[in-house]
Amino acid sequence: MKIIRTFLFIAAITFLAFGSIARAQFTAPAATQSSLTQLGSQKTSAPPTSAEGMTFESSIDPAEYHLGPGDVFECRFWTSGETFYPLVSADNMLLIPNLGAFDVRGHTLAQVQAEVMQKAAASFASIKRNPDNPPVTLALYEPRKIYVSVRGNVQTPGVYVLSAAARADVAIDLANKIDPSMLAPHEPSTEKQHMIEQNGEKRLQSVFGRREVTPASERYITVAHNDGMRDRIDLVRFTAVHDPKASPPLREGDVVVVPFRDLNAGSLGVYGAVQSPADFEFVQGDSLLAAIQYAFGPSVNADIHHVELTRIGTDGIAGPPTVYDLAAIEAHQAPDVALAPNDRIIVRALPEEHRASVVEVRGEVAEPGVYPITDGKTTLSQVILAAGGLTPKAYTAAGVVLRHGYQERLIAGSAEEIAQSTRLEDLTVADTTNYLKQISLRPPTVVVDMDRLFVHGDRSADVELDDGDEIVIPKRPTNVYVYGFVNNAGFVNYQEDAPLRYYIAQAGGYAEGAEKSETAVIKLRSKAWMAPGNSQIEPGDEIFVPKEPDYSEEYKLAWYTTIVAIFGAVVAAISLYVNITRKP
Numbered sequence: 009m010k011i012i013r014t015f016l017f018i019a020a021i022t023f024l025a026f027g028s029i030a031r032a033q034f035t036a037p038a039a040t041q042s043s044l045t046q047l048g049s050q051k052t053s054a055p056p057t058s059a060e061g062m063t064f065e066s067s068i069d070p071a072e073y074h075l076g077p078g079d080v081f082e083c084r085f086w087t088s089g090e091t092f093y094p095l096v097s098a099d100n101m102l103l104i105p106n107l108g109a110f111d112v113r114g115h116t117l118a119q120v121q122a123e124v125m126q127k128a129a130a131s132f133a134s135i136k137r138n139p140d141n142p143p144v145t146l147a148l149y150e151p152r153k154i155y156v157s158v159r160g161n162v163q164t165p166g167v168y169v170l171s172a173a174a175r176a177d178v179a180i181d182l183a184n185k186i187d188p189s190m191l192a193p194h195e196p197s198t199e200k201q202h203m204i205e206q207n208g209e210k211r212l213q214s215v216f217g218r219r220e221v222t223p224a225s226e227r228y229i230t231v232a233h234n235d236g237m238r239d240r241i242d243l244v245r246f247t248a249v250h251d252p253k254a255s256p257p258l259r260e261g262d263v264v265v266v267p268f269r270d271l272n273a274g275s276l277g278v279y280g281a282v283q284s285p286a287d288f289e290f291v292q293g294d295s296l297l298a299a300i301q302y303a304f305g306p307s308v309n310a311d312i313h314h315v316e317l318t319r320i321g322t323d324g325i326a327g328p329p330t331v332y333d334l335a336a337i338e339a340h341q342a343p344d345v346a347l348a349p350n351d352r353i354i355v356r357a358l359p360e361e362h363r364a365s366v367v368e369v370r371g372e373v374a375e376p377g378v379y380p381i382t383d384g385k386t387t388l389s390q391v392i393l394a395a396g397g398l399t400p401k402a403y404t405a406a407g408v409v410l411r412h413g414y415q416e417r418l419i420a421g422s423a424e425e426i427a428q429s430t431r432l433e434d435l436t437v438a439d440t441t442n443y444l445k446q447i448s449l450r451p452p453t454v455v456v457d458m459d460r461l462f463v464h465g466d467r468s469a470d471v472e473l474d475d476g477d478e479i480v481i482p483k484r485p486t487n488v489y490v491y492g493f494v495n496n497a498g499f500v501n502y503q504e505d506a507p508l509r510y511y512i513a514q515a516g517g518y519a520e521g522a523e524k525s526e527t528a529v530i531k532l533r534s535k536a537w538m539a540p541g542n543s544q545i546e547p548g549d550e551i552f553v554p555k556e557p558d559y560s561e562e563y564k565l566a567w568y569t570t571i572v573a574i575f576g577a578v579v580a581a582i583s584l585y586v587n588i589t590r591k592p
Contacts, residue, residue, distance in 0.1 A: 068148065068173050069252065070118035074259050076100065076172065078152030079112075083124075084145050087135055093149060107131060107144070114235065121146050156258050158183040160266035161224035175255040176231050176241045179264050225269040227289040231256065232263045244288055248301045274349020278303040281310035281357040296345035297337050299353055306334070311356045320350040329354070365475035369395045372402035372481045387470045389461060391479065403484035404458035406533045406548060409471065410478040411454050485532070485548035490515040492553035493522035502547045508540040511551055523554045 079096045083104050096102050100113040102120065107127050112120050128144035135143065151172040159165050162183035170179060229241035239256045241264070246254035258264075274290035276299050283304035296317060306312050313336075316329040334355075336342035365383040370376050374396025381391065388409065392398065458481070460469040473479075488511055491497040495516030503510060508527065518524055528537040532548035545551070 068117070068151070068257075070121060070148075071116055072252070073117040073148070073151075073173070073257055075102075075112040075115055075117060075120060076152055076154070076260050079148060079172070080150040080152075082147045082149040085143065086141065086145070087132060087143050096152070104146075117148055154258060154260045154262075156262045156264060158264045158266070160229075160264075161222075161268050162266050170258060172259065173257065175246075175252075175257055176229070176239075176262075176264055177243055177246055177255040179258060180229065180241070180243065180266060183264075183266075222268045222271065225267045225289060227291050228267060228270075230265050230267075231258070232265070233259055234261045242291065244302050245291075245298070248304060249298065276302070276347060276350075277352040278355075279353070280355040281307045282355050283307055290347070290349045290351075294347045296332060296347060296353065297334070298344075299347060299351075300334060300355070306355055307357075309357045311358045314356060316354040316356070317345065317347075318352045318354070319348060320352065326352070367391055367473050367475070367477040367479060369479045370481075371407075371479075372399040372483050373397065374399060381473050381475070383475045384472055386473050388456060388458075388473060388479065389467070389470050391473060392462070398462060398481065401483045402462075402481050403548070404462045404481065405546075406485075407456075407458035407479070407481040408533075409454040409456050409473070410452050410480065411474060412452060412476050412478070488545060488547065488549050488551060490551045490553075492551075493519040493555045494553050495519050502545075506545065508545065508551070511545065512553070515551075518553060521556050523556045526554045528552050528554075 075096060077096050077098045077100060081094050081096075081102065081104075083092045083094060085091070085106065090105075092105055094102055094104050096112055100111060102110045102112050104110065104124065107124065110120060110123055110127075115123075124144065124146045125142055128142065132143040153169055154172045155167055156170055156179050157167050158179050162180065163185070164183050166183070168179055168182055170182075226243040227245070229243065231239050231241060233239075241256075242251075242254040245251050269289060276288045276290050276294060277286075278288070278299050279285045282300065283306070285303060288299070288302050296315070300306065300315070312334040315332050315334045317332060318329045319327050321327060332345060333342060337344050365381050366378050367381055367386075368378050369391060373392060376395065379391050379394050398404070454471055454477070456471045457466075457469045460466040486502055487499040488502050489498070490500050490511050494512060495518075497515060500511050500514040508529075512518060512527075527540060528551070529540050529543050529545055530537055530550040530552060531543065532546065532550075537552075540551075
């Protein structure tokens with residue numbers, strides 16, 4: 009019986025398993041049919057991927073983007089509110105519910121959009137709607153992935169998977185940055201081609217020896233498309249001017265070839281006061297303005313009104329330079345200049361006296377900010393006048409002019425700079441230490457008495473400014489800071505001609521242990537420590553009360569012993585003197 013029960017149990021399990029499989033096989037077609045029906049009738053279908061995963065170098069131009077298998081669209085019917093996300097099929101067909109099939113082979117996004125709009129307008133012609141609003145909109149939701157081959161003079165030739173929205177410069181950039189060891193294995197045909205190129209290079213080296221590396225061309229790169237068409241890639245122009253035609257979008261199966269630069273071909277030289285002087289490959293159609301842009305434009309001290317163009321003849325002899333006004337060309341007030349192979353462009357720097365120099369004004373002026381000056385000629389009073397003058401709260405007695413440059417670097421105390429300006433070998437160790445300390449404390453200020461200049465009108469106190477100077481005019485302070493051994497340290501309102509005892513009293517009086525006789529007034533501007541009797545207390549000054557020195561018990565015992573000894577010696581001397589004078 010036990011064997012029979014076991015047999016029946018196994019048979020039941022087998023029957024249930026076969027029943028499930030059969031049920032799945034018979035119901036699968038019905039589910040597929042349901043899915044197909046739902047595609048045409050649902051109000052909104054879910055997008056195939058999330059938009060967060062899409063990254064673009066720049067926006068897509070519908071007129072230059074060629075469609076292909078894998079492109080995902082968003083199609084919205086505004087008459088019914090339906091939204092679909094159709095996919096271009098492997099045979100380049102775009103199936104849109106309610107509108108039909110569209111062949112996108114060799115077509116751009118703009119062409120297909122126009123065709124869909126035309127079909128939608130005809131299909132919904134009988135429906136009343138706003139004529140300014142189309143019944144259907146079609147947009148590219150997600151570009152497809154494509155395989156692109158990069159060959160030639162790049163660090164890592166191979167096949168790369170990119171977005172169809174990527175331009176050719178991205179593929180070249182990847183091929184020059186990816187570590188060959190991190191790249192996925194090549195497909196057999198590409199791997200074979202790679203081995204052939206390596207073997208050819210080894211044979212050339214065995215005959216001619218290892219030669220200097222020839223740079224890659226940047227302006228004669230080609231991209232071959234599957235339809236037999238070719239485009240030229242100009243990385244120099246695309247990087248400098250961002251001309252979209254200089255780096256077209258890629259398509260499936262594109263082959264990008266980066267050749268070696270022909271060092272015997274014509275070139276362009278842009279030198280002088282530009283951001284990135286260099287020699288560039290010459291391309292027919294280059295102009296003076298474009299060449300300056302290839303060098304990323306003039307530098308800040310460039311004389312753009314006198315740009316020199318020297319033309320090299322076929323015999324290699326340079327002709328006389330021709331001067332052009334680049335500013336007029338940029339403003340379309342003068343025509344651009346067509347260039348020829350081997351032209352040389354020189355942008356001169358402005359003379360030192362014409363260089364743009366500025367100073368910064370901070371604090372109590374009507375209009376703080378940065379102001380242009382003539383280096384070494386514009387004065388402090390002229391800049392303050394340009395800044396709208398002083399405000400009523402300006403405290404000129406504490407105004408400073410900070411000068412940055414070599415003197416400020418010297419304050420940092422680098423060994424080389426100190427050695428250039430001093431003769432430390434002639435000093436003792438103590439003198440050297442003191443000198444280095446003084447250098448570290450030296451402020452980068454210009455000697456100027458703004459009180460004399462602005463309050464008393466003494467023009468002899470005016471100073472000439474240098475590029476990078478900072479003018480700082482603080483607000484007039486209204487208090488004096490009292491700290492140290494006082495009972496209530498802090499700010500005390502300034503009272504004109506008030507004595508020291510007034511400020512000490514306002515600060516709660518001397519604290520226990522204060523060294524009253526050593527109280528000092530620290531001046532606002534000079535930071536000099538002055539005795540209260542030798543300096544009038546002014547707004548912004550500080551009053552510091554030091555603590556009595558702490559002496560150890562041994563020190564106190566020794567001090568008392570010394571005093572007693574001195575007192576005993578004095579008493580003994582007096583006694584001796586008295587005894588001597590009393591003798592007859």
